[in-house]
Amino acid sequence: MTYEDILYEIRGGAAWITINRPEKYNAFRGQTVDELIHAFQTAGWDRKVGVIVLTGAGDKAFCTGGDQSAHDGQYDGRGVIGLPIDELQSLIRDVPKPVIARINGFAIGGGNVLATVCDLSIAAESAQLGQVGPKVGSVDPGFGTAYLARVVGEKRAREIWYLNKRYSARQALDWGLVNAVVPLADLDAEVDRWVAELMERSPTALALAKVSFNADSEAIRGISAIGMRALSLYYDTDESKEGGIAFREKRRPDFRRFGK
Numbered sequence: 001m002t003y004e005d006i007l008y009e010i011r012g013g014a015a016w017i018t019i020n021r022p023e024k025y026n027a028f029r030g031q032t033v034d035e036l037i038h039a040f041q042t043a044g045w046d047r048k049v050g051v052i053v054l055t056g057a058g059d060k061a062f063c064t065g066g067d068q069s070a071h072d073g074q075y076d077g078r079g080v081i082g083l084p085i086d087e088l089q090s091l092i093r094d095v096p097k098p099v100i101a102r103i104n105g106f107a108i109g110g111g112n113v114l115a116t117v118c119d120l121s122i123a124a125e126s127a128q129l130g131q132v133g134p135k136v137g138s139v140d141p142g143f144g145t146a147y148l149a150r151v152v153g154e155k156r157a158r159e160i161w162y163l164n165k166r167y168s169a170r171q172a173l174d175w176g177l178v179n180a181v182v183p184l185a186d187l188d189a190e191v192d193r194w195v196a197e198l199m200e201r202s203p204t205a206l207a208l209a210k211v212s213f214n215a216d217s218e219a220i221r222g223i224s225a226i227g228m229r230a231l232s233l234y235y236d237t238d239e240s241k242e243g244g245i246a247f248r249e250k251r252r253p254d255f256r257r258f259g260k
């Protein structure tokens, strides 16, 4: 597969997968998600690769979720909502090696979900993390909500999803949403250090640890499958569409006109 939306590079035992849409703050469209799935499948089963690093191009954004310009009701790709994002989230969990989120800027919406499902997260001090779903007529009805609650606790997960605030990297560290925070200039060196340490560990032991951690939250995959069906119906409503339209028109959404 030829990649247009992502970059793929092997660096010191790690496969670096970079969302390369900086002009869209590294938001993903259908094609981006398909390319990410291909890259994760490649890296996941390449015996020379011990660690996978997921990041975004530039210094503004890690990933800001679904591309609002490719979202008019359903998204523009395949899958239940026109975006096989649930497949990608599952794959990040399924690859038998640690996945590190290198959070170089905004990790918002689906970008935040991707970082959450990665095994480890290393953030630049300048990074901002948060959810926007109910502000833009969307919600991740699977790992993005239920697994987030496992990571930060129910009260904090609900605050993140209901109020849609932006959280600093330091606050995210305090809440257990990231593992480490370093100055942006030191981010790559820090990631390289973590990769080098992981490369010294037994790959089979790491793979076993990963599936053991995953087993306990595996039922969320089923919740996600049901939730995506509901989300697809919601995306066709005027209430949901108001979120995307308002974002593109750079105005506050008025959901109460449509809500039940």
Ligand SMILES: CC(C)(COP(=O)(O)OP(=O)(O)OC[C@H]1O[C@@H](n2cnc3c(N)ncnc32)[C@H](O)[C@@H]1OP(=O)(O)O)[C@@H](O)C(=O)NCCC(=O)NCCSC(=O)c1cc(O)c2ccccc2c1O
Pocket: 023, 024, 025, 027, 064, 065, 066, 067, 068, 069, 081, 085, 086, 106, 108, 109, 110, 111, 113, 114, 132, 133, 136, 138, 139, 140, 141, 144, 231, 247
């Ligand atoms: C990231 C921001 C907080 C930045 O805010 P700021 O005020 O600093 O800058 P701008 O808002 O002016 O943005 C700069 C520039 O980037 C463009 N941009 C940013 N994000 C996107 C995006 N997601 N899609 C397209 N374009 C984007 C923006 O338009 C500006 O471009 P100009 O040309 O106008 O200058 C803020 O931008 C922000 O909050 N962005 C997030 C927007 C968003 O709605 N994201 C999608 C949410 S829904 C989602 O991601 C999602 C993810 C999942 O994993 C799901 C899984 C399962 C089901 C559903 C899912 C789902 O819906």
